[in-house]
Amino acid sequence: MELQQVSRGNGSTSNNSSTNLAPLLTGQFSGNRSDQKKAKALSDAIDRSLRADRERQLREGGIKLLILGPSETGKTTVLKQLKLLYGRKGLDVERQTYRRVVHLNVMKAIQGLVEGMEQANIQLGNPENAVHVETVRRLETTLKRYSITTIGVPNPAIPRKITDAKAETDMFADMVPAIKSLWTDPGIQRTFNTCTQLSIQDSAKYFLDAVDRVSDPEYTPTDDDILQARVRTLSVSEHIFDIDGVAYRPYFDDVDAIIFMSALSAYDQGCEDNPNLNRLQDCLLLFNEISNHKLFLNTSMIVFLNKIDIFQRKLLSGSMVNRYFPDYNGPNDYFSTTVFFQYRFLEQCKDLQKQVYTHFTHATDTKQMKVIVVAVNVIIQRLNLRNSGLL
Ligand SMILES: Nc1nc2c(ncn2[C@@H]2O[C@H](COP(=O)(O)OP(=O)(O)OP(=O)(O)O)[C@@H](O)[C@H]2O)c(=O)[nH]1
């Protein structure tokens, strides 16, 4: 496959320093307090200057990478992993914002379970929990008022007192007894373990098991909490990373590589807006469009077959792939079914000269993602060298 020429960040500093250091570079330092201050200011200014230069270099050059895929396949999670693995501040910038996201995720989870229990006509194990069911039913309006659309951007639709962190913590704390009683109720547990079409997010159990920890007034989300937390992305964002000296930046036209995200675990789910359309089937159709699109003629395609942990769990619980993909006649084990889906993705791309790479991923697992990112980096560097005639 032919690739466009790509340029790389080389880690060196430029002479066109974007920060003017001249005023700080004049004068001698004797070691007294005011000189120490000056030295610190100088050191900070140099750091800032180096960072600004490096970022400008990355912006001007670099491999252009786009992460695409249907909703809930793990795009934001991969981005978070890149920040953790290669970003300067990891996830610190957004850490406090996620406190509220986690609380919302917990409330959404218990609400989804109560709805699922009622739809499946499952009875509460402990009738005394009926009062808590009522509390959760009333949650809808609260959740609407609290709903977050874009992280870090104030939403004018949210009343000011609700954006107040203390008010939010208090509101959540009021809900905790109901959430805890319901989550341990045998009826809710049965719903969670037996209903396959629940509208709850994948991390529901992770957060419901951690209610005590996340409701602590001093609670600060951990990296794992942030990876598990879910907010739908409504905006397009650009991020710049430097992976082993190679700069990556996402772009829409002229991209060098696309990471196409799919969720293997969605093989038994319907689409949110059209429950009759299988989610993984819909994802295959989208990949067909993307991989054959003339805009991406020279673009490497790297498909992440994500959420393999959930996929494996579903298989182990006895869920049959051929119930949802009737053309699959093989055994219902992990190896055979993943090969089948891998082939289904590969066959979408009609250009036989074009390389499509696939990886089975578990995007919330930082260790696994580190290995995957290194492998992807190797692929892209090799394609880059081949294109420039060096390989
Ligand atoms: N168990 C598990 N959960 C995952 C995996 N990848 C992502 N998730 C979870 O799936 C949910 C959705 O992931 P996101 O990264 O928000 O999905 P997205 O593609 O950005 O979704 P949109 O912003 O709606 O387009 C989050 O709660 C993640 O923690 C995985 O491999 N395994």
Ligand SMILES: [Mg+2]
């Ligand atoms: Mg997202």
